[in-house]
Amino acid sequence: MATFDEYAAAVRQLSGQVRDGERGAAAEAERRRRLHAGIDQLGQRLMVQEQRLEQLGQAIGVAPAGPASAAPAGVAGSPTPVPAVAGSPTPVPAVAGSPTPGPALAGSPTPVSAVADSDPAAALEEARRLADEADGHTRHVEALGQRPELLPTWSPAARAVAVYVACAAVGVLLMLVLVVASGVGLVSGFTLGAWVCAGLPVLSFAAGWFILGRWGRPALATVDPPRFVPLGFVICVALVPIAYCASLLVVRALR
Incomplete structure (x- = not known):
């Protein structure tokens, strides 16, 4: 028959496991909250980029290809939900304005979707890097658009x-x-x-x-x-x- 000391030790062990589980659950909730916040910010940034690219296309006489090709899947208005986050017990629901990891862009060493399967935070960081590159290309196009066709480098x-x-x-x-x-x-x-x-x-x-x-x-x-x-x-x-x-x-x- 177990003694009172053994019973107390088991209670303390169980209590420690509960606290560890609570801390883990809180850390997981905080991690998912940060992911959702990052996805929201990235989605808003992509929509701003889309609007600017549409303006540039109109300025040079290029018609937009349409909403389906202009915005990545998962952006507000898109029916595609965000896939499950690796390591989370339940799939992350779709967030308004949040893009899903898309296919690899030119110059991207690893597809974003492949990174998302192993580390959602790394996938979000990779998406931000690609958005930074897109901003750089947009600024370059805007600089070229400020030059005329005839003798562009002349005053x-x-x-x-x-x-x-x-x-x-x-x-x-x-x-x-x-x-x-x-x-x-x-x-x-x-x-x-x-x-x-x-x-x-x-x-x-x-x-x-x-x-x-x-x-x-x-x-x-x-x-x-x-x-x-x-x-x-x-x-x-x-x-x-x-x-x-x-x-x-x-x-x-x-x-």
Whole structure:
């Protein structure tokens, strides 16, 4: 027959096991609470990323693929629940705004779903790392979107000067064609003078103005880019007549 001391020892042992179980249950509850909080934060972050990517797509004229492909499974509005957490006695219910571990992305050494099977905290940390990478790529795209297609590394003033000079140079070439045509009698002197003094300079300026507005505008710009109208007008109006006068001097010098 067991003595009272043996009975008391058994009670103390049982009491210790109960306390250990309570502490373990409390630690598990705290761990799951932190996981749920992390999943909520990550879900909100992914939704912000999705909205920003949709804005970038609209800015560059790319239509979104649709809600199913835009948001990962488990995000608010998705019917897919979060799978069971490894080591927990019951599956973790779906949390609004929480993504489920998705497939491996490019550059990810281990699929998130595979990590989740062994360590949910590690899977959450891996998802955060991938979200950080996505933020970095988004910032890079935004930086590129702030540059125009035409001469992206040039300053706006230098770009405008280059465009107007190039358009004026084309006007000079057309002017030389008219000079040759006038020399063989195909174009009258009045027509040549009108094109040299007004037609070609105005056309050169209009072409430069259009090019700067079409290809000198960044994809993400909210306002029209500076076109430096007075500078462009002076360049185009001055360059063509100056080139014409220079051509006359060259012709007279060669005679």
